[in-house]
Amino acid sequence: MKAVNLVTLLLVIIGAMNWGLVGAFDFNLVSAL
DSSP states (O other): OHHHHHHHHHHHHHHHHHHHHHHHHSOOHHHHO
């Protein structure tokens, strides 16, 4: 269960960073990758 929590946390952090970039700079990191 610990691995699932780690993966979930990582996805949430990546998603939050991506939406922060979209909001601040109109730059989508996921589509750029």
